[in-house]
Amino acid sequence: MSEKTFGSVRDLFERALPLPPSQQADFVRATAPHADIADEVISLLSAYERSNGYFEQLSKDVVAPLLSAMHAGDTAEAQPDAGMLAHYEIIERVTDGGMGVVYKARDTRLRRMVALKCVPRRQTSNPGAHARLMAEARAASALDNPNIGVVYEIGEAPSDGAFISMAWYEGETLRAKIQRGLMPIDEVISIASQLGAALVAAHTAGIIHRDVKPANAIVTPAGVVKLLDFGIAQLMSAAADDNSIAGTIAYMSPEQTTKAKLDARTDIWSLGVVMYEMLTGRRPFRGPDEESLIDAIRNDVPAALALLRPDVPPMLATIVETCLKKSAAERYQTAEQLCVALKEHTTDREAYELYLKGRYAWGQRNRAGLQDALAYFSGALDRDPTFARAHAAMAEAYVNMSNFGYLPTSEALARAEVSANRAIALDTALAEAYTTRGFVRASRAAYAEAEKDFLKARSLNPSYAWNYHYYALLLTMLGRLDEASDSLRACIELDPLSLPANTTLAIVAMMQGCSAEARRQFEHALTLSRDFPLTLYYLGALSASEQRIPEAISLLEQALRLAPGFPGVRAALAYTCRLAERPADAQAITQAMEQSASDPTSVTTLALGYAVLGEHDKAFEMLETVRWSVPTLILLRADPLLARFRADPRYPQLLARDGLR
Amino acid sequence: MTTDTDNGDPNPGTITRLLSNYEHGDSAALEALFPIIYDELHELARRHRRRWSGDTTLDTTALVHEAYLKLSGGAQIGARSRVHFLRLASRVMRQLLANYSRDRRTAKRGGALVHFRIDHLVDGDLAAETPQDRSLVLTALDESLRALEAADRRLYEVVECRFFGGLTVEETATAIDVSAATVKRDWTLARAWLFRDLETRLGVHEP
Numbered sequence: 001m002s003e004k005t006f007g008s009v010r011d012l013f014e015r016a017l018p019l020p021p022s023q024q025a026d027f028v029r030a031t032a033p034h035a036d037i038a039d040e041v042i043s044l045l046s047a048y049e050r051s052n053g054y055f056e057q058l059s060k061d062v063v064a065p066l067l068s069a070m071h072a073g074d075t076a077e078a079q080p081d082a083g084m085l086a087h088y089e090i091i092e093r094v095t096d097g098g099m100g101v102v103y104k105a106r107d108t109r110l111r112r113m114v115a116l117k118c119v120p121r122r123q124t125s126n127p128g129a130h131a132r133l134m135a136e137a138r139a140a141s142a143l144d145n146p147n148i149g150v151v152y153e154i155g156e157a158p159s160d161g162a163f164i165s166m167a168w169y170e171g172e173t174l175r176a177k178i179q180r181g182l183m184p185i186d187e188v189i190s191i192a193s194q195l196g197a198a199l200v201a202a203h204t205a206g207i208i209h210r211d212v213k214p215a216n217a218i219v220t221p222a223g224v225v226k227l228l229d230f231g232i233a234q235l236m237s238a239a240a241d242d243n244s245i246a247g248t249i250a251y252m253s254p255e256q257t258t259k260a261k262l263d264a265r266t267d268i269w270s271l272g273v274v275m276y277e278m279l280t281g282r283r284p285f286r287g288p289d290e291e292s293l294i295d296a297i298r299n300d301v302p303a304a305l306a307l308l309r310p311d312v313p314p315m316l317a318t319i320v321e322t323c324l325k326k327s328a329a330e331r332y333q334t335a336e337q338l339c340v341a342l343k344e345h346t347t348d349r350e351a352y353e354l355y356l357k358g359r360y361a362w363g364q365r366n367r368a369g370l371q372d373a374l375a376y377f378s379g380a381l382d383r384d385p386t387f388a389r390a391h392a393a394m395a396e397a398y399v400n401m402s403n404f405g406y407l408p409t410s411e412a413l414a415r416a417e418v419s420a421n422r423a424i425a426l427d428t429a430l431a432e433a434y435t436t437r438g439f440v441r442a443s444r445a446a447y448a449e450a451e452k453d454f455l456k457a458r459s460l461n462p463s464y465a466w467n468y469h470y471y472a473l474l475l476t477m478l479g480r481l482d483e484a485s486d487s488l489r490a491c492i493e494l495d496p497l498s499l500p501a502n503t504t505l506a507i508v509a510m511m512q513g514c515s516a517e518a519r520r521q522f523e524h525a526l527t528l529s530r531d532f533p534l535t536l537y538y539l540g541a542l543s544a545s546e547q548r549i550p551e552a553i554s555l556l557e558q559a560l561r562l563a564p565g566f567p568g569v570r571a572a573l574a575y576t577c578r579l580a581e582r583p584a585d586a587q588a589i590t591q592a593m594e595q596s597a598s599d600p601t602s603v604t605t606l607a608l609g610y611a612v613l614g615e616h617d618k619a620f621e622m623l624e625t626v627r628w629s630v631p632t633l634i635l636l637r638a639d640p641l642l643a644r645f646r647a648d649p650r651y652p653q654l655l656a657r658d659g660l661r
Numbered sequence: 662m663t664t665d666t667d668n669g670d671p672n673p674g675t676i677t678r679l680l681s682n683y684e685h686g687d688s689a690a691l692e693a694l695f696p697i698i699y700d701e702l703h704e705l706a707r708r709h710r711r712r713w714s715g716d717t718t719l720d721t722t723a724l725v726h727e728a729y730l731k732l733s734g735g736a737q738i739g740a741r742s743r744v745h746f747l748r749l750a751s752r753v754m755r756q757l758l759a760n761y762s763r764d765r766r767t768a769k770r771g772g773a774l775v776h777f778r779i780d781h782l783v784d785g786d787l788a789a790e791t792p793q794d795r796s797l798v799l800t801a802l803d804e805s806l807r808a809l810e811a812a813d814r815r816l817y818e819v820v821e822c823r824f825f826g827g828l829t830v831e832e833t834a835t836a837i838d839v840s841a842a843t844v845k846r847d848w849t850l851a852r853a854w855l856f857r858d859l860e861t862r863l864g865v866h867e868p
Contacts (some may be wrong), residue, residue, distance in 0.1 A: 055852055
């Protein structure tokens, strides 16, 4: 890159940097002299955003350990990786980040597994102070609470240091859990309450933790939280260099960064930071280096939780904000107060469990599963009528009942709309509810309002995959196929196993005239599940249109078996039997189609059936009064077996009725 | 010019004199200082390692400052000279780590390259858990720094001072003779540049 180019890159980078990240790209594109420069600047801005804290981490986690390993000839490190320490047999090193090293070890006397933490002792620290800290750590080890990790022994190591042996817990650290992805609100509340309970017990005994952070909490497979390292933070900080502040700065209270005298309220702050991180996946206070991090802790107001994660209930957000008051006097004054606030907030547990069961039943993706899900959701709402998420789920389930033809469309959508509106009234930040209402509006041909709902949902929760899918359906209906395809890809990126999104992506490819690509994508969807009626139907129809008769028959028969109400499935099968020169079968299936069309919802199905079978007059006559559902309208536009029907001069008028072209 | 590195510790007077000569444009002084600081950093690192669990308190900043205290012997050598010493020590530190990563690379030639994901390192205090991970990251960092040096020398110098020597913004400004505001801006841009370059070297997947 030439000097001149680099100069303009630098200039633009520096001007765009103070803007909010969401506006940076637009600004750069509007201002850059060339697209190349804009790309370069945007790429650097994005790198900068992602690099937050990286170099500090690099220094601590990579450079420092290597420096100390440098003289060992290889990277074998200073501590014993095997062997004995007092009466403990070292099994493996668990971590050596932060302060001190932790080993998994076996207590050879009591024959049990322990976590052995080795704490370095500062050579110059005065022996009296060391003894006092050891005494304090021993006092803390007497704490007896189900949420506090059991300390077995605190001892002096023969070679200049202390070790602490603790119960070995199977499970994962809260840190690892947070890193795996956003945690459900309910789980956050459960973990925060347990950490709070641990603090209540410790504070009552006059012990402050001083280093509450996700790496110090183990969550066992049963969901029990164990807070570790009580009374050790000070021992550790005495071991650290006087110039540096010990521990993980990110969780420190403002008063802790000033070496002020600490009380229990510092732990309440740290728990607030942990809750914020559990809810959003990011820490409230950030900075590229120690200096700016400390500055952020003292002065910055963290980004509002509602902005980062709209489904955080306002009450819970208030609890976290109260923990994070800069002045300790404005926080909860005791851990007990915090626990009470959390408890008051918790959703009725039983309602929540019913809701989860409903979600699970829904996962079965068949009629029985959906009906079970509806029953569970309505059970949850009986217990807690203000449970916004259950209303939203109910709305979504009704939409699915309609899509799969398990319930008459108009009835299902009316119910869906009532539930979605109720959910929005209870919680205006519930992306799911907007998505569902958007879908209902799309079904009512209220396209502009529908689009507004989808965009609102997307801004509330950009990682809600389903919204991208429904939005893509609207775009497909409107013939905006490129946008539909992009939205589906966004959905699949978030939820690679989504059957509807993977199938719809194939449908859109088919509509764009890319049959080979469509087939590949359908086949990919089939590898995800062989039981999804939509995939089976469309691939069957595509196969029939390509004269792949046995394949088409097999796929359509499976679709019919799984979803007999699916519009067009009988007609497509009859059509294919005709192609296969099996007129008797075709006849029988057509009759079955006509007989099954006894209720008004089946009018569309029957009409589309006639359309597939080439009886255009009948079809157009019936369709005159039909209300389209989203999937049938997409079927009308996408089904390869309806290609001739779409070539009929009456077809554009049919679409125009709903404001479509 | 004579130094007494060959037989035991250089005395603080020597260091002060060399620094003063260096500041007055004597490049030979630099050549004499470099190995003294190099040896001192090496020795300090070794001593830290011997402490029972010492690696947790060891970092480049602490080492560089400790080397300064030791070599200057607490003598009053003036704020400007101190900054120049720290600047030089940062460079030595960078060299020390570059040599180390080069040696490791030579030793490991032929071994399978571990695919290390940078996103494991971001925000994670236990991320680079094995010595292999660390060597890999250090090697990539060394390569990225070379590339940065070629792209923009001043950006590189700021990184050297801030990252390897732990110099403050003001100290860095004095050391490379620009304003503090420029150092701040350079440090920001350099980190963005380096992070992006490291990502490609370490094989990150775009989010």
